[in-house]
Amino acid sequence: MAAAENADRRRSVLIVDDSSLVRLYYHGALEKAGFAVEQAINGIEATEKVFAHNFDLLIVDINMPGMDGLSFVRDMRRRKEDIATLPILMITTEAGETDIVDARDAGVNYYLIKPVSEADLIRHVTALAGTPP
Amino acid sequence: MNQLQEQFISETKELILQATDDLMAVERFGFDAERIDRIFRAFHTLKGSAGVVDLPAMALVLHAAEDLLAAVKAKMRPVTTALVSEALQCLDQVSAWVDAFEARGALPPQAGERARDAALRLRALLSDNKKSSGTPDKSRPDWVAALIEQVPATDISAGPLLAVDYEPLPGCFFNGDDPLALIAAIPELLALSVEPRDPWPPLPDMDPFACNLRIRAIAAATREQFAGIFRLVPDQVEVFELAPTTAPAAAGPDVNGSGALLDNIIVCQIAMLDAAKAADDSYGRYGSAARAAANALRHFARDDLASEVEAALEAAFARQSASLVRDALRNVASGLAAPLEANDRETASPAASNRSLRIDEARIDSLFNLSGELIVAKNSLAHLSRLIEPVVGEGDLGRNIRAANETLDSLITEMHAAILQLRMVPLSQLFRSFPRVVRDLCLRLDKRAELTIQGGAAECDKKVVERLFEPLLHLVRNALDHGIEAPDERRESGKPELAHIALEAARAGDRLVLEVRDDGRGINPAAVRAKALERGLMPVAEIAALSDEDATQLIFSAGLSTAGAVTDISGRGVGMDVVRNTVEQLGGKIAVTSRLGVGTSVRLDLPINVAMSQIMVVAAGGQLFGLPMDLVSETVRLTPDRVSRIKNNRGFVLRNRIVPICSLAEVLDLTCQPADSQAPGLVIVVEVGGKIVALEVDAIHDRLDAVLKPMQGLLANAPAYSGTTMSADGRVLLVLDVRELFS
Amino acid sequence: MTVRRGPGVIHVEGACGVEEAEILLQAVVEAPGAVIDWSACGRLHTAVVQVILAAKGPVRGPCGDPWLERWVARMARQ
Numbered sequence: 001m002a003a004a005e006n007a008d009r010r011r012s013v014l015i016v017d018d019s020s021l022v023r024l025y026y027h028g029a030l031e032k033a034g035f036a037v038e039q040a041i042n043g044i045e046a047t048e049k050v051f052a053h054n055f056d057l058l059i060v061d062i063n064m065p066g067m068d069g070l071s072f073v074r075d076m077r078r079r080k081e082d083i084a085t086l087p088i089l090m091i092t093t094e095a096g097e098t099d100i101v102d103a104r105d106a107g108v109n110y111y112l113i114k115p116v117s118e119a120d121l122i123r124h125v126t127a128l129a130g131t132p133p
Numbered sequence: 134m135n136q137l138q139e140q141f142i143s144e145t146k147e148l149i150l151q152a153t154d155d156l157m158a159v160e161r162f163g164f165d166a167e168r169i170d171r172i173f174r175a176f177h178t179l180k181g182s183a184g185v186v187d188l189p190a191m192a193l194v195l196h197a198a199e200d201l202l203a204a205v206k207a208k209m210r211p212v213t214t215a216l217v218s219e220a221l222q223c224l225d226q227v228s229a230w231v232d233a234f235e236a237r238g239a240l241p242p243q244a245g246e247r248a249r250d251a252a253l254r255l256r257a258l259l260s261d262n263k264k265s266s267g268t269p270d271k272s273r274p275d276w277v278a279a280l281i282e283q284v285p286a287t288d289i290s291a292g293p294l295l296a297v298d299y300e301p302l303p304g305c306f307f308n309g310d311d312p313l314a315l316i317a318a319i320p321e322l323l324a325l326s327v328e329p330r331d332p333w334p335p336l337p338d339m340d341p342f343a344c345n346l347r348i349r350a351i352a353a354a355t356r357e358q359f360a361g362i363f364r365l366v367p368d369q370v371e372v373f374e375l376a377p378t379t380a381p382a383a384a385g386p387d388v389n390g391s392g393a394l395l396d397n398i399i400v401c402q403i404a405m406l407d408a409a410k411a412a413d414d415s416y417g418r419y420g421s422a423a424r425a426a427a428n429a430l431r432h433f434a435r436d437d438l439a440s441e442v443e444a445a446l447e448a449a450f451a452r453q454s455a456s457l458v459r460d461a462l463r464n465v466a467s468g469l470a471a472p473l474e475a476n477d478r479e480t481a482s483p484a485a486s487n488r489s490l491r492i493d494e495a496r497i498d499s500l501f502n503l504s505g506e507l508i509v510a511k512n513s514l515a516h517l518s519r520l521i522e523p524v525v526g527e528g529d530l531g532r533n534i535r536a537a538n539e540t541l542d543s544l545i546t547e548m549h550a551a552i553l554q555l556r557m558v559p560l561s562q563l564f565r566s567f568p569r570v571v572r573d574l575c576l577r578l579d580k581r582a583e584l585t586i587q588g589g590a591a592e593c594d595k596k597v598v599e600r601l602f603e604p605l606l607h608l609v610r611n612a613l614d615h616g617i618e619a620p621d622e623r624r625e626s627g628k629p630e631l632a633h634i635a636l637e638a639a640r641a642g643d644r645l646v647l648e649v650r651d652d653g654r655g656i657n658p659a660a661v662r663a664k665a666l667e668r669g670l671m672p673v674a675e676i677a678a679l680s681d682e683d684a685t686q687l688i689f690s691a692g693l694s695t696a697g698a699v700t701d702i703s704g705r706g707v708g709m710d711v712v713r714n715t716v717e718q719l720g721g722k723i724a725v726t727s728r729l730g731v732g733t734s735v736r737l738d739l740p741i742n743v744a745m746s747q748i749m750v751v752a753a754g755g756q757l758f759g760l761p762m763d764l765v766s767e768t769v770r771l772t773p774d775r776v777s778r779i780k781n782n783r784g785f786v787l788r789n790r791i792v793p794i795c796s797l798a799e800v801l802d803l804t805c806q807p808a809d810s811q812a813p814g815l816v817i818v819v820e821v822g823g824k825i826v827a828l829e830v831d832a833i834h835d836r837l838d839a840v841l842k843p844m845q846g847l848l849a850n851a852p853a854y855s856g857t858t859m860s861a862d863g864r865v866l867l868v869l870d871v872r873e874l875f876s
Numbered sequence: 877m878t879v880r881r882g883p884g885v886i887h888v889e890g891a892c893g894v895e896e897a898e899i900l901l902q903a904v905v906e907a908p909g910a911v912i913d914w915s916a917c918g919r920l921h922t923a924v925v926q927v928i929l930a931a932k933g934p935v936r937g938p939c940g941d942p943w944l945e946r947w948v949a950r951m952a953r954q
Contacts (some may be wrong), residue, residue, distance in 0.1 A: 021323065021351075024294055028375055056428070058216055077417030085420030087428065105408045109419050109425040110401050113279035127394055130428025306923055307892050313922040317943050325947045333930045336905050341927055766924035 012036035012053070013108040016072065017061040017091070026059065029118045030125060043067030043075070044068040050076070050083055056129040057086045059110075062099055070106045077107040087128050091116060134238065141186045147222050148175045150565065156224075157568050160217040164208075164416040172220075175201040179227065190240055190248035191230055197252035198223045206350060216258050219578070221569065226251055228348045274298070277373065280351055294375040299348040300330060301369050306342050310366065313348070318362050321353035351375070398429040399466050406459045419455040419797050420446065426462055434629065438465045454586070454607050481584065494595075497555050504549045508820040509858070511545045512837065524634075528705050550697045557741075560638045560647075567609060567636060574613045581620055581631045582613060582651075588638035593645050593741055598718050601737075602646070608649040608735050610782070611709075616653030616733050618646030626730065628652065647737040656727040665690070685727055686823060689713040717822065717872055720763045726750070748868060749859060751817065751833040753796075754803025757834070759858060759868035764816045766825070768833060776814065785816075785827065792818060796829045799876055801853070879903055881910075885936075888914045888924070897923035898918045914939050928952050 003130055013035050015026050023039045030037045038053065040046035042064055050058070058076075062069040070088060090108040092099040103111050110128055112120060152175040155168045180195035198220055204210040226247065230240050277296045296535050297319075301312045305372030330347045352359075356372065364368045380525040394739065402422035409418055413508070423446035430439035448454075518538040571584040593601075617623075617632040624630055635650040658681040665676050665687050676684070689709045716723045721739035740763060746763035772779075775785045776794065782795040794816055798804070816827035857872035880887040884953045886903045888896075888941070904927065912928055914920075917940040925948060928935065936950045939945035 016606075021281055021294075025277070025375055028294070042773045074414065077414035077421070079417070084414070085424055087421050087425040102334055104405050105410070106420030107405060107409075107414055107421065109405065109421055110398060115275075117275040117278045119275075123394065127398060127429045127432045128425050130424075130431050133434045301922075306921075311894075311922050313918075313944075313948070316947075322947070327925075327929065327948060327951055329930070333932070336908075336931065337900065339901060339927075339930055341901045341923055342894070344922065344926065345930075346922070346926060438906055 009054040010036050011131055013057045014038050014049055014055045016040045016058045018064045029121055033122045042074035058086055060088055060090050062090055063091045070102055072109055073106040089128055138186055142180050142235050148179055149228050153224055156220055157219050159212055164212055171205050173206050176202050190244040191227055194223055194248040194251045197255035201258055202256050203738050216472050217257055245395045276349055280326055283324050294353055296373040297372040298350045298373055301344045303343045305344050315362055316348055320355055324351040328382045395429055395433045399426055401461050402426050415455050419449055419458040423458050501610050503554045508549055511542050556594050557592040558598055560591050564589050580617055582617055582634055585629055586636045591638045591640050601786055604715045612651040612857045616651045618654050643741050645739045645741050648734055650734040652732040654683050655729040655731055655733055659727055661687050685725055687839050690873050745849055749836050751830040752832040753830045754798030757866055760867045764819045768817050771814045771816055792825050792827045794827045794829055819871055878913050884910050886910050886912050889916045892920050892924045893917035894921045894923045900924055900927045911936050938943050
């Protein structure tokens with residue numbers, strides 16, 4: 001892809017979170033900021049979507065029933081090529097450092113601690129998705 | 134001034150410098166616990182010391198600053214430009230007071246009033262102003278996120294989602310309002326928080342009829358529904374939409390001080406790579422790390438580093454090696470830190486300076502003078518020992534005298550060099566106030582510029598460094614005021630909004646080269662020529678004959694300013710001509726290069742040591758004079774046929790330039806020997822103030838390294854002489870100030 | 877309808893309007909540490925709820941008003 005085309009295209013993100021309220025909230029904020037947004041309610045749905053579309057960034061909540069966030073990330077990192085190298089932003093809790101350390105070990109690229117304000121979300125997503133300055 | 138007060142003065146000055154650096158670093162790179170703590174402790178210590186030496190006004194304003202910093206330390210107040218500005222201004226005030234205290238032993242009379250005003254301004258930043266503490270743009274306030282977290286995962290289909298912030302007036306009960314009843318009327322309530330607006334008073338003091346609540350809620354309701362419910366209290370309610378809208382806006386640029394985030398992202402990738410255990414996720418790890426890092430780098434306009442990372446990823450994939458990516462990221466991390474180093478070296482280890490000794494400058498000066506006299510003495514001894522050789526003959530005595538003389542010579546030279554070193558200070562001392570200058574000027578001029586500093590470790594004589602401050606300051610101010618364009622203009626010309634000023638120093642042998650470079654609009658040679666014409670600086674033909682490069686150098690001429698108006702920032706009394714004079718007085722040279730639309734660079738070339746001058750001894754009008762070598766370009770023996778006469782002036786051609794000839798004896802008003810028109814003349818070509826002149830002398834003798842003694846007594850104000858020194862055979866040699874001779 | 881004192885207990889019963897806030901506050905001030913029992917309360921005016929929140933004392937529920945129990949009770953139980 002030519003650098004110029006690549007630079008200006010709309011970045012797309014996938015929100016993976018079991019709370020519809022959270023998904024709605026992030027979705028609104030990100031769409032307003034110019035991103036193409038999709039949602040997944042758990043790791044399984046997220047995996048389907050990741051194979052179906054190209055995303056620039058995944059936003060994953062650490063606590064999900066069923067396949068929890070960390071398992072999902074570990075699974076992603078073992079996939080092939082473009083899927084394995086997807087940048088992942090994890091929303092963790094501040095419950096001790098273990099969450100953050102576990103996230104790092106699982107292969108998460110960056111983390112934010114709940115609650116995440118809209119301003120912080122946008123700031124970090126624009127940087128990690130490579131939005132032009 | 135007693136010892137306690139002296140200690141207070143020197144400690145305070147040091148703390149102020151440290152705190153200034155830390156404040157600016159925190160403004161640039163974001164909250165840093167260690168730095169904030171240092172700043173807090175600095176204010177705390179300053180406050181205490183002010184109390185000890187009984188300066189209550191100073192203590193008052195420092196106390197306010199300390200409280201403010203305490204709030205920042207506790208993360209209850211964010212680091213904002215306004216806060217940093219106030220803190221810096223506080224330090225400025227304290228610094229001015231310390232100077233006054235040092236000079237007169239007391240603070241100026243209005244100090245108390247100033248202190249009260251300043252303390253008020255500082256404390257104003259502590260109070261929670263509801264309307265201004267929220268984000269100025271239309272993004273939702275932070276409490277929304279916290280409230281959302283309270284909601285257990287529920288199943289809501291996409292639909293309206295609103296947040297409301299309801300702060301009833303204290304007297305609302307008297308209006309018949311029942312705030313909670315209104316909230317209870319909200320359909321599809323999802324989250325609610327009810328908090329006291331102000332801290333609850335002790336129960337006996339509480340007024341049961343004054344409403345002290347702040348109510349916040351999130352609901353899946355429509356604006357119409359909300360409008361209906363709150364129709365009687367619209368002034369007390371703020372409603373925010375949370376659901377996605379259909380019109381995407383462009384992602385805005387990061388305005389929050391990007392430095393810290395980029396650093397953090399890079400660091401996180403490195404940490405994630407270091408935590409790798411299994412081998413089967415290796416590609417995913419280093420691939421995603423590279424992608425995330427490159428993304429962030431491009432977002433922060435560091436395409437150069439992003440390309441490095443991407444290249445490393447390709448290589449890593451080809452070789453199945455994660456370490457290539459890890460190494461590239463490490464390089465990027467230190468590449469990001471590099472411009473920081475020059476500014477930050479002072480703050481990086483404040484404890485390191487404890488190994489130095491505070492010495493009175495006067496002591497070093499007297500040591501230095503003694504050493505200078507020793508040099509003169511050794512020169513005359515050397516001369517004598519040469520004279521004595523034929524007398525004493527080839528025997529042991531002669532050899533021993535020679536050997537002893539050589540030993541003495543080298544020891545004294547070495548000692549002089551060591552003492553000279555004592556006066557050497559790193560340029561970083563000079564540079565450290567410039568980040569602040571640039572910052573303040575940018576705020577004032579509404580421009581955005583970043584200053585990078587390099588070569589602060591280079592050392593130079595203290596006297597030179599001190600005298601360089603004013604000219605450098607003028608050059609930097611000039612760059613910001615006239616060179617760098619306003620952000621709009623820059624954007625239109627396709628330049629990054631953030632302009633760049635570089636302050637760089639490097640040693641080249643025994644010279645020091647300083648450069649002030651900007652990427653602004655450059656100097657227009659046509660404009661300079663036009664101004665020169667207007668001011669009648671030189672004949673029209675000469676102006677026209679100048680190359681563009683030479684025309685640009687005209688900015689150093691007195692009386693020439695191409696700026697439309699003399700602004701108070703760079704116009705007052707310190708013109709480029711004064712800058713050049715100062716530089717030349719220090720024995721240096723200055724030149725400017727510029728490309729229209731691209732930028733300007735001013736280069737200063739200075740000797741590292743002003744103390745020792747190389748002197749050329751010449752004879753003119755029957756006397757011996759010293760001519761400082763740093764101005765001498767070359768010496769030429771002129772045969773009469775090369776000399777041309779134009780009216781009363783003589784000149785000759787040197788490499789396609791016409792060089793005028795002046796007889797040094799005439800210039801010095803000495804009786805000339807009648808010129809032997811057949812004998813070749815001896816001229817010394819000197820370069821002064823951008824011009825070239827050939828000084829005609831009778832003879833050129835030897836050269837010597839001399840320490841100049843300033844002119845004394847009756848001759849102290851005699852123009853044309855910069856000092857005296859001793860010639861090898863013990864005669865006093867007047868050293869000429871060539872600049873003055875031709876000014 | 878009313879604020880009624882018992883031994884170590886302050887009962888808040890029925891629907892209470894704004895004027896009950898003063899009575900409740902007085903009761904709480906005069907009997908610090910008493911439990912506020914709102915299990916039989918009806919609709920409470922904000923001013924009354926405010927006093928309960930400010931008292932920060934022990935509260936016995938569940939609150940008679942389901943809406944308050946759902947949304948406000950946890951804040952009273954701090």
